[in-house]
Amino acid sequence: MAPEREVACCTPLAAPAWSDADTADIARLCRALADPNRVRIVNLLAASPQPVCVCDLTEPLGVSQPTVSHHLRTLLDAGLVQRERRGTWAYYSLDNETLRRLADVLAPPQPLEVT
Amino acid sequence: MAPEREVACCTPLAAPAWSDADTADIARLCRALADPNRVRIVNLLAASPQPVCVCDLTEPLGVSQPTVSHHLRTLLDAGLVQRERRGTWAYYSLDNETLRRLADVLAPPQPLEVT
DNA sequence: GGACTACATCGACGGGTGTCAATGTAGCGC
């Protein structure tokens, strides 16, 4: 495990910038966005200035209503969308702050080029 | 489909900003980051100024070598990392451009507040 | 050549996931 000869690899790695909690959080958010239909939902919510009800999402997604509810629940559990009940309808809106937090941790906005 | 009475929902949605290809691409990249071990690999690669070989990743991840190779292949297929063979060793490095592209499409860097 | 090392691939197992039809639930209007 500790040879005296010089080795080309296995140099000690730099300390990771993300904690275990951050890592799990990033993976959880990315898992919520790991399905094309959920990405499309996020896109539709981002494109709408007002909250969107479920019946608006069924048609453009082309899947059944239970499937839409299932995906919305996944996004809701991940904290990417928010739900608001108005009478019979359920209105969903995008949580821009969570999405931005994910984007910022993936690639910090300062573009220092190290080429 | 087109009732005369006023309805509270089902207003026509705004056109989505992402094409189907974009949507699939985002989902593919996010799926590659949907596992904590892969997120940790990306973090380790981002923290290292030089490419990292596989034997450096096995210990901090705490999984077997085939599992590390499997995750690296997933990241490689997604275009998030690059491979470079140097003799016996395989050095992996992070593709910062792909990561930044994902972050930018998730949350564009201009912070216009619409509250 | 032969032995060794580093890495990739294969096969198998358990668990998670996307999808649907069917059913349950809550709110509105009569």
Next chain:
DNA sequence: GCGCTACATTGACACCCGTCGATGTAGTCC
């Protein structure tokens, strides 16, 4: 109350995914 609508939940199915041990492959060193 009753019926209707919008949405959530359940159960079932097929499929994918993370993990491992075992094996294959390519490169180095003697």
